[in-house]
Amino acid sequence: MSDEIILHEYADSGNCYKIRLTLAHLGTAYVRRQYDILKGETRTPEFLATVNANGRIPVLQVGDRFLPESNAAMWYLAEGSALMPSDRWERADMLRWMFFEQYNHEPNVATLRFWTAFVGEANWTELQHRLAPVKKEAGDAALRLMDEHLDGRRFFVGDRLTIADIALYAYTHVAPDGGFDLKAYPNVMAWCEAVQLEPRHVEIGD
Amino acid sequence: MSDEIILHEYADSGNCYKIRLTLAHLGTAYVRRQYDILKGETRTPEFLATVNANGRIPVLQVGDRFLPESNAAMWYLAEGSALMPSDRWERADMLRWMFFEQYNHEPNVATLRFWTAFVGEANWTELQHRLAPVKKEAGDAALRLMDEHLDGRRFFVGDRLTIADIALYAYTHVAPDGGFDLKAYPNVMAWCEAVQLEPRHVEIGD
Numbered sequence: 001m002s003d004e005i006i007l008h009e010y011a012d013s014g015n016c017y018k019i020r021l022t023l024a025h026l027g028t029a030y031v032r033r034q035y036d037i038l039k040g041e042t043r044t045p046e047f048l049a050t051v052n053a054n055g056r057i058p059v060l061q062v063g064d065r066f067l068p069e070s071n072a073a074m075w076y077l078a079e080g081s082a083l084m085p086s087d088r089w090e091r092a093d094m095l096r097w098m099f100f101e102q103y104n105h106e107p108n109v110a111t112l113r114f115w116t117a118f119v120g121e122a123n124w125t126e127l128q129h130r131l132a133p134v135k136k137e138a139g140d141a142a143l144r145l146m147d148e149h150l151d152g153r154r155f156f157v158g159d160r161l162t163i164a165d166i167a168l169y170a171y172t173h174v175a176p177d178g179g180f181d182l183k184a185y186p187n188v189m190a191w192c193e194a195v196q197l198e199p200r201h202v203e204i205g206d
Numbered sequence: 207m208s209d210e211i212i213l214h215e216y217a218d219s220g221n222c223y224k225i226r227l228t229l230a231h232l233g234t235a236y237v238r239r240q241y242d243i244l245k246g247e248t249r250t251p252e253f254l255a256t257v258n259a260n261g262r263i264p265v266l267q268v269g270d271r272f273l274p275e276s277n278a279a280m281w282y283l284a285e286g287s288a289l290m291p292s293d294r295w296e297r298a299d300m301l302r303w304m305f306f307e308q309y310n311h312e313p314n315v316a317t318l319r320f321w322t323a324f325v326g327e328a329n330w331t332e333l334q335h336r337l338a339p340v341k342k343e344a345g346d347a348a349l350r351l352m353d354e355h356l357d358g359r360r361f362f363v364g365d366r367l368t369i370a371d372i373a374l375y376a377y378t379h380v381a382p383d384g385g386f387d388l389k390a391y392p393n394v395m396a397w398c399e400a401v402q403l404e405p406r407h408v409e410i411g412d
Contacts, residue, residue: 076298
């Protein structure tokens with residue numbers, strides 16, 4: 001079993017869910033290993049030494065090798081599959097949306113969800129109170145950009161589901177947990193439904 | 207000339223420099239089009255409508271198609287070249303460092319450089335004063351992680367220069383402009399020298 005796939009994860013994390021949803025679409029078998037990020041289980045000396053020196057999940061383990069960064073893990077799994085376009089431009093365009101997701105979307109939409117639904121506003125520091133409206137505005141800008149791009153399109157790149165959709169769907173469909181109103185973005189809502197209607201779809205937290 | 211390559215850029219931006227350094231290594235001809243980001247030239251209605259709705263540079267134009275996100279543009283240019291490993295795991299590992307760059311490194315190391323060397327501390331808002339030490343600490347954590355990974359290695363992935371090195375080099379070698387002391391990271395300094403010694407290397411701002 002030298003190429004056994006193990007996902008080091010936290011079930012409610014959107015970044016971890018990206019990889020589970022990718023694995024579900026590919027029909028790939030894997031083992032799940034849970035860490036409670038609220039209890040610091042990804043910051044222990046053992047985790048830092050063996051799984052990820054950056055102290056973060058998800059980490060995809062294949063045999064005895066470890067791959068941090070959710071979008072890199074999705075790429076590894078999806079290469080050569082129907083979840084990745086065969087056209088060179090479309091592959092790069094997919095990466096364009098995946099880098100947008102990590103730079104413009106996740107630090108705002110996912111962070112506000114984490115602060116609101118997991119940390120709880122009552123426990124925020126003064127700096128978190130200061131940053132919350134900044135992240136709300138930046139998150140709405142990201143959702144607006146997505147909504148404009150999706151005008152007349154079913155998926156982000158080409159005409160079928162790719163890992164760019166999975167990357168963006170993970171935290172978009174739970175954005176209301178962070179105070180975002182998806183009704184303001186009708187194309188985003190229609191796209192969320194299209195993602196959910198794909199065969200083999202699985203839910204976050206499952 | 208339907209596949210003419212045009213780089214929409216600002217010469218002092220590390221994200222733009224990534225693409226120029228990639229093009230230099232590949233020996234690919236291209237046209238440069240400059241925008242003064244300090245004067246808002248990437249936020250004009252025309253720029254938003256034709257080049258990038260996200261109002262950012264760099265954007266790689268190939269014929270009449272536009273590709274935002276520096277790391278996606280590097281990927282497009284480098285696919286199939288010596289700047290990208292042929293091994294599937296190493297390609298994903300390269301992406302791992304490129305996503306790390308955009309999530310952990312650029313928002314701290316590059317942002318502090320921009321605030322310090324371009325905006326000027328005298329012009330900072332109160333929130334920028336609050337965030338500067340937070341970004342300094344996170345930027346140092348990113349540099350420390352790089353330094354540990356580079357212990358015993360010449361480059362980030364495999365044994366030769368890839369676009370993961372170019373992505374991380376762009377803002378690392380000018381990190382002192384943002385107040386970071388690279389002497390604390392000897393492996394990072396040795397790697398910077400190795401990148402600079404590669405044939406066809408070009409400097410930022412050239």
